[in-house]
Amino acid sequence: MATVKLLSDNELSTEARAVFDDIRNTRKSDFVNNFWRALAHDPKTxxxxxxxxxxxxxxGALDPKVKEMLYVAVSVAHGCSYCIHSHTAAARAKGMTEAEYHELLAIVGMAAETNRLVTALGVPVDDAFLVDAPAGRGQE
Amino acid sequence: MATVKLLSDNELSTEARAVFDDIRNTRKSDFVNNFWRALAHDPKTxxxxxxxxxxxxxxGALDPKVKEMLYVAVSVAHGCSYCIHSHTAAARAKGMTEAEYHELLAIVGMAAETNRLVTALGVPVDDAFLVDAPAGRGQE
Amino acid sequence: MATVKLLSDNELSTEARAVFDDIRNTRKSDFVNNFWRALAHDPKTxxxxxxxxxxxxxxGALDPKVKEMLYVAVSVAHGCSYCIHSHTAAARAKGMTEAEYHELLAIVGMAAETNRLVTALGVPVDDAFLVDAPAGRGQE
Amino acid sequence: MATVKLLSDNELSTEARAVFDDIRNTRKSDFVNNFWRALAHDPKTxxxxxxxxxxxxxxGALDPKVKEMLYVAVSVAHGCSYCIHSHTAAARAKGMTEAEYHELLAIVGMAAETNRLVTALGVPVDDAFLVDAPAGRGQE
Amino acid sequence: MATVKLLSDNELSTEARAVFDDIRNTRKSDFVNNFWRALAHDPKTxxxxxxxxxxxxxxGALDPKVKEMLYVAVSVAHGCSYCIHSHTAAARAKGMTEAEYHELLAIVGMAAETNRLVTALGVPVDDAFLVDAPAGRGQE
Amino acid sequence: MATVKLLSDNELSTEARAVFDDIRNTRKSDFVNNFWRALAHDPKTxxxxxxxxxxxxxxGALDPKVKEMLYVAVSVAHGCSYCIHSHTAAARAKGMTEAEYHELLAIVGMAAETNRLVTALGVPVDDAFLVDAPAGRGQE
Known part of the structure; x- marks a missing residue:
């Protein structure tokens, strides 16, 4: 599959190679995964x-492990199998335990269920959930 | 809007009232938000x-604040405005700082972007991301 | 909101009016809902x-009520509030009972939950679920 | 693929085995599909x-065949290939005819089309589709 | 995979064959891709x-190449791998350059990111973006 | 609604004000829409x-009008009402005619329909749509 050829190291443009070098330096690993090899056709992007x-x-403020778990949660809801596999692996590499993974999965599933129930019922937002300046369309 | 009437306390069936009582006891608050008032038409669900x-x-294994942040992340990807408002409020109530909220938002946006780039390009999963027993369709 | 003005009956082109007439005749009702008033700017579509x-x-083969319920299910998963409201109303008008509606909601929520669990886990399809000619990419 | 190993019967915990026994008893079949073998790592979920x-x-109130068809409809909109295959097989096993399947497909496609047209146009909900108590945000 | 057998030319009904003939005539090519071979079980659809x-x-008003690019953009957001591959191929066949393809990808990714940021923040629509007749729910 | 207060000009941090200045200079307009006023709480993002x-x-390679139309297409598929309104307005401001808008809408709807039909049927990708190096999972 793939709509472009994945580029091997010796097929990179100079600009793409510079990005690959930074990926390797930042991650302190020689491994560059397929996403970057597909993107490498367009050095700007x-x-x-x-x-x-x-x-x-x-x-930053959040634990790197938590950041990867948030990435997984979004990727599941968007149905990106590649992203799910790569960020689940990254979360594990950054210390996510299997117990934490199970809780992540349970939350993702539960959120999906209540998201759709709420949407189906058209539930109006409670005043209690609004920030103190509930700007209308004409705000500002 | 809403496809059903939201039920006030004095319109609840006995079974629904019992669930509302447990919600109040568990949360140690008298407030019961609109989601449950819409669901209350069907006590079983x-x-x-x-x-x-x-x-x-x-x-459990994860910080309650992190659990709410994961809930927000999924709700955003599913486009559930009610859920976003209620769980953002819950995450804040459980201690999410504005710095953490900003990181959550940045990750949700970034994941959305790379999810769609990966999907557009049809990037194949790297072997490195597979668990050691890459079960085929015929597994077990 | 709306990105176009909703057209009233006296603003319709001749072609659009002919479609409105058929909607009214087919549905045996004078009421033409907003969707068609927005689409009316483009008589071809x-x-x-x-x-x-x-x-x-x-x-056809399926009960009209069931058809509307399937329409609601898809509309919920796509997050189309207008479509949810219009087809929930249509399903009720065609005989959907509140007990049936509750089951519909429960299934939509449950499917959302297991859909996301399956996607998160990357579960491979069982052979038992494949039709007898599991055509590969090179099929035909 | 899959982010976890699928568990065979002799790898199950006692708690997971008890659930598998109930799946087999309820379905009156020895076959337990891959979804449960992936979930079995977390007996609680x-x-x-x-x-x-x-x-x-x-x-319940709805025909079991219709329930499976609703499950398929949601799974398609969520893009869960595994779920589509398993619930299409289940719907057929519960009596869905090919004529009914064709109507299901046609409705799913049509709903997707009008869902997106409505969303693109931002069509406001007609009063006629609102339940008699159109609760505002401040409801209750 | 596939939930139905893909039909080869000699398995087509008379009605399906007539559509295949029109596809071949319109496209001036003997090739009929798998989508139509799956749909062919239901000649009406x-x-x-x-x-x-x-x-x-x-x-029409838009360049055929642009039409295919719009089709790709929607297919990515819906996660339809088949559609992405077929319409990316079609866009290229109709003249999409690699530079244009790179811009398409960048826009799809960027839109996904800002879509989710906006949704997460619940940003209200600016008056400036409304058409001159901001029809309320009671419009018409 | 909104999960944060929209910031007016006199509530901006120095860093946020610098970005607003660049937005105004780049667009040659004093108007800064609500999206940026919500994001302004986090100057980095x-x-x-x-x-x-x-x-x-x-x-770039694509007409600015086409770029905005692609943005609209993605925003519709993601159900972002704000984004739909703002980029539809932008596309019109950059010259999108009503005829072009109608074709955009028709394509978005049609793509949604065939996306879901393809997904429901699990149609395998034709060899003809693959690039010449159909990299497997073990590629590179």
Whole structure:
């Protein structure tokens, strides 16, 4: 499958190679996964996406393991099998235990169920959930 | 909007009232939000959903705050505005800081972007992401 | 909201009016709901959509009530609030009881939950679920 | 693929085995499909999910065949290939004819089309589709 | 996979064969792809779908290449791998350059990201984006 | 609604104000829409998102009008009402005619329909749609 050829190291443009070098340096690993090999056809999007991922997934207020688990949750809801596999592997590599994984799965499933029940019923948002400035359409 | 009338306390069946009592006792709050008031027309689904939520969101391996953040992430990907508002409020009530909220939002957005890039490109899963027993369709 | 003005009867083109007449005749009702008033800006899509709906929702192997319930189920999963409201009303008008509606809701929620669990786990399809000619990519 | 190993019968915990026994007894078949073999790593979610499915899909107001068809419709909209295959097989096993299957497919496709047209146009819900108590955000 | 057998030319009903003939004539190619071979079990839906596609994708105000690119964008957001592959191939066949393809991918990814950020934040629509007749629910 | 207060100009941090200045300069307009006023709570994500949007939507191989139409198509499939309204307005501002808009809508609807039919049927990808190096999972 794939709509483009995955590029091997010796097929990279100079710009793409520079991004691959940064991926390897940042991750301290020689392994560059297929996503980047597909994106490498377009060095501009390759660079922007990598720089963004690096910023978003960098150490911050949230535990890196939790960040990967959030990534998995979104990927499941979007049905991206590749992303589910790669970020589940990343979460495990960053310390997610099987007990934590089971809770993640249970929450994803439960959220899906109540999301659809709420949508089916058209439940109106409670005032209690609104921030103090409930800006209308004409706000600002 | 809403496809059913939201039930006030004095319109509840005996079975629904028992579930509302448990919601109030478990949450140590008199407030029962609109989702349960819509579900209350069907006491069986009301009970099953509440019991499941209670089990899934109970203290466990993951921080309750993280559980709510995962719930928000899934709700965003499913486009459930009510769920986003209620679980963002719950995450804040359980201690999510604004810095953590900003990281949550950034991850949700970033995951959405790479999910769709991967899907568009049809990227095949790397062997490195597979568990050691890559069961085929004929497994077991 | 709405990205176009909803057209009233006296703003319709001749082609659009002809479709409205057929909607009224087919449904034996003077009421034409907002969807058609938005689509009416483009008589070609208005006609094609109405002709398709008429063919698909016509009496057939399935009970008209069941057809509307399937329509609701899909609309919930796609998060179309308008469609949920209009087809829930249609299902009720065609005889859906509240007990049937409750079962519909429970199934939609349950399917959402197991859909996401299956996707998260990447469960491979059992051979037992394949039709007898499991055509590969090179089929035909 | 799959993010966990699918468990064979002799790898089950005591708790998981008890659920498998109930699946076999309830379905009057020795066959346990891959979904449960993936979920079996977490006996608590395995049990809760099975008990919920058993309750939701039990004989009730709706024909069991219709219940499976609703399950298929939701699974298609969520893009869960495994679920589509398993519930299409189940619907056929419970008597869905090919004529009924064709109507199901046509409705799923048509609903998807009008769902997206409505969403694109931002069509406001007609008053006629609202239940008699159109609760606002401040309801209750 | 597939829930039905893909039909080869010599397995077609008379009605399905007539549609295949029109596909071949319209496209000036002997190749009929798998989608139509799966749909061919139901000649009525086969015909309606083909006639609709033919009308929608016919030369019009938009460049045929752009039409295929829009089809790809929607197919990515819906996670339809088959559709992504077939319409990416079609867009290329109709002249989409690799530079255009890269821009398409970047837009699809970026839209996904901002779509989810907006949804997470519940951003209210600016008055400036409303058409001049902001019809309320009671419009018409 | 909204999970955060929308910030007015005099509530902006220095970093956020700098981004707003660039938005105004780039667009040659004083108007800054609500999306940026919600994002402004997190200047880092505000900046990254704005810089990415500016790069992706800049003049390139595709007509700016077509870029906005692709953005609308994705936003519809993701059900983001705000995004639909803002990018439909942008497409019109960049020259999208009503005839082009009607074709956009027709394609979005048609793609949704065939996406779901293909997914429901589990249609395998034709060899003809594969790029010449159909990399397997073990590629590279």
């Amino acid at each position: 390759l660079r922007r996406t990598w720089e963004s991922i690096k910023e978003v997934m960098a150490p | 009301l009970r099953r959903t509440w019991e499941s939520i209670k089990e899934v969101m109970a203290p | 208005l006609r094609r959509t109405w002709e398709s709906i008429k063919e698909v929702m016509a009496p | 395995l049990r809760r999910t099975w008990e919920s499915i058993k309750e939701v899909m039990a004989p | 086969l015909r309606r779908t083909w006639e609709s596609i033919k009308e929608v994708m016919a030369p | 505000l900046r990254r998102t704005w810089e990415s949007i500016k790069e992706v939507m800049a003049p």
